[in-house]
Amino acid sequence: MMRVLEGSHAVAEAVRLARVQVVSAYPITPQTHIVEILSDYCAAGGMDARFLRVESEHSCLAALIGAQSAGARTFTATSSQGLALMHELLHWSAGARLPIVMAEVNRALGPGWNIWSDQTDSLAQRDTGWIQLYCEDGQEVLDTTLQAFRLAERVNLPVMVVLDAFYLSHTHEPVDVPGQEAVDRFLPPYSPKFRLDTKEPFALSPLVPPSAYMEMRRDIARAMEEARACFRDVEAEFDAVFGRRYGPVEAVRCEDAEIILVASGTVTSTARLLLEELRSKGEKAGLLKIRMFRPFPAEDVRRALWRAKKAAVIDRNVSFGAGGIFAQEIRAALCNMPDRPQVFGFIAGLGGRDVTTAVLEDIYLQTKNGDVPPGESVWVGLQEVSHATGRA
Amino acid sequence: MIEIRFHGRGGQGTVVLTTLLAHALFKAGYYVQSFPFFGVERRGAPVEAYLRLDDRKILARTNVTAPDHVVVQDLTLLQSIDVTRGLKPGGWVLLNGPPSLSGNGRFAGGRVAVVDATGIAIRHNLGTRTHPIVNTAMMGAFARVMEIPPMDVLVAAIGEEVPSDPERNVAAARKAYGDVSFS
16 A cells, blocks of 8 residues: 655564564664654554563664574664674674664764764675665665565575665655565565574584684675575565565666766665756766665676766765775776776765755766776865864 | 745654645645754754655655745744745745734745744644644645645545544644635
């Protein structure tokens, strides 16, 4: 049924429909609405689940590691500093091969204290072994959350469903909320490949010597590889029930494009508007949306970009000393192609600064008029700051 | 596409107002989008919220900087915030203020409509005298000024989305619809 829902509410509906059994969370803006709704559902009987209130995000993930090890389907949501506090256990949950699903609402890290959108929090966790999926709108975040459980449980890796603060988490828009029966057809009950059982006690995650550790790591790497192929199956199954699919990437008008904008999250949506405008003016522009970040869909990226002359990568994040994170990944995906497009990197919209069509057009024009990409990403839309007075 | 910017203060229900209107306009057949922009998350602090409506899926995911219309829930904001910045020529400025308030000449290029949503909310026992809940009255005034959504759709949306006292809220919306003065 089509309803006007907030992005956070769309996530919560997916979690309810996924018949999650244990939810744990610690409140942090802008993620709070997700678990507020889930807490209501758990209290009022809308979900047959336990809601664990904990004293920190670290405890939250520790609780879910326990619950998932005991065979329960679990979910949490967090943002920014909360995700950073989970860092140790992000590694643990992936290493222990637990298919936990998390909604991560992209929020800037402090200081300066800032509640607004910025992808650096989730991207800083790229090496923890979590699958990461970045969402563009309310429908996609509901659908992706449902897909996340299926994918996680197939490959035994945790999945992070990532959504922008406010521009998605707090945005109301029409969303088709599926019925329970359809969701049940897509997502069967969780059937754990291993589970702690008091009747047959055993220990998990013991000391692993050098003679075995490397093979265990190799298994995680293989599971990530599998996730690439498995994701296509999950999307095909989802499409068969719901009639929607998104792909690990989406290439819009890339076939004949000379310059392709590369975007993720809600910026993609605004970039679609600019693309319509550029095309109507006769510009040979294209757009590549990156939805899956881990595993990185390098082959899909190459297939979308190889014909273009230039790619302009928009990063709402920064790795200090190396520039935008998506730009680095795109460069790495292309670097062994003989006739690769030039990659121009741009940093925009940090800490919730608005990424308007004008900002995106500036990025497009800088790319069009640039001969050689600068080594690092170019910061877009900066104000002049006088360091003598400290005033903008 | 029509873009409307709402100005209010934290605790006045500005965000809820845009959400309620988004529900009502969706029921009336529009594709809708609404979201807030918080400054500091505090009672009394200035808040902006945005509402977009269109006959197709809305792709813009940016703040509204060139609104077709603006709605102001709290007159004291006029002293500190340029509520008409970027307002398109001929756009409406809907103010919550006393009937005696004249908007003439105050906003160059904008047309002014005034409704005493605060007084209406108090007389309908919505909230308290010091903290009246004005957003359903503002919905009624909005429907009059913008000529959308139709009143029956607005009433249905209030019935579905307002958890307490839908009857008094509907009465406040109807009263505000009739009370808007144009200057």
